[in-house]
Amino acid sequence: MSADKRKPVLVIGLGRFGSAVATTLERMGHEVLGADVSAELVQGHAEGLTQVVEADCTDFTCLQRLGAAEFESAVVGIGSDIEASVLTVLALTDLGVPNIWAKATNEKHGRILERTGAHHVVYPESRMGERVARLLNERLMDFIDFGDNYGIAKLAAPAPVVGLPLMTSDCRKRFDVTVVGVKREGEDFIHAVPDTLILPGDVLVISGHIEQIEAFAAMD
Incomplete structure (x- = not known):
């Protein structure tokens, strides 16, 4: 698939896992909207991603304003804050995003994410x-x-x-x-x-x- 046909991806959480996913997608020719609650992380990716915003993506209304419903794929890279991870997946599910990937810190976290609506759960540390x-x-x-x-x-x-x-x-x-x-x-x-x-x-x-x-x- 040529780069101009590669669809945009929403990446939420720009820690080590999320930033690795986002920057790799950019190199592959995807447009990436990166989002994080940390102004420092957002600033650090301002030059490397198509667009990056400081936002609380656990909030359904916030995701609506970001146009999350228009994305076919979203990656939730939030790991340390399990509540934020689950709420973000739930909000993306409620918006009807058809392809949700989420990072889990352990099997219990992963099962919750799956039941909340994540289509793919990854365990990078394990x-x-x-x-x-x-x-x-x-x-x-x-x-x-x-x-x-x-x-x-x-x-x-x-x-x-x-x-x-x-x-x-x-x-x-x-x-x-x-x-x-x-x-x-x-x-x-x-x-x-x-x-x-x-x-x-x-x-x-x-x-x-x-x-x-x-x-x-x-x-x-």
Whole structure:
């Protein structure tokens, strides 16, 4: 989608999470209306966002005046003030915003947000903690958790598969993971096929259930 067709997004709460969302959306070509009760945060984003306002978005009337009902997507990045977070989601729901994303600090907060009307709830601190824990495994270089206990990982090729073509190592049957591709230093990414040979120093991209990925990465 070209930048000029990317729809505006309302981002409420310009702390670390909200500001990261807002500035990334701007780089992607979206127009962003950022809002926060802090004059200091608003001033700090005055040059970086399409528009930024100091506003109490827990107030339905305030959101009406900001034109929140005209946005198809809104992100509520308020985390520390749970009451403000919930009231803001409720007001956006009452305005009929069809796509509401909200940050939650814990599962209880998340359940309240969902019942209040949030369509998507994210747990950035929890997710980052899990990600760091997994990446402490020296072979795991990157990891994406897709939910439902399924993920994709980038890792150094474990010893049991080095020197073998994929059809021989039979990763899917023996280890219950799928090798999606291989990256060698100085070469282009290789999409994996049965006769792809795994060499020392290769980096693999694999998919599968998280427990199997972790077990595969830990093999010597």
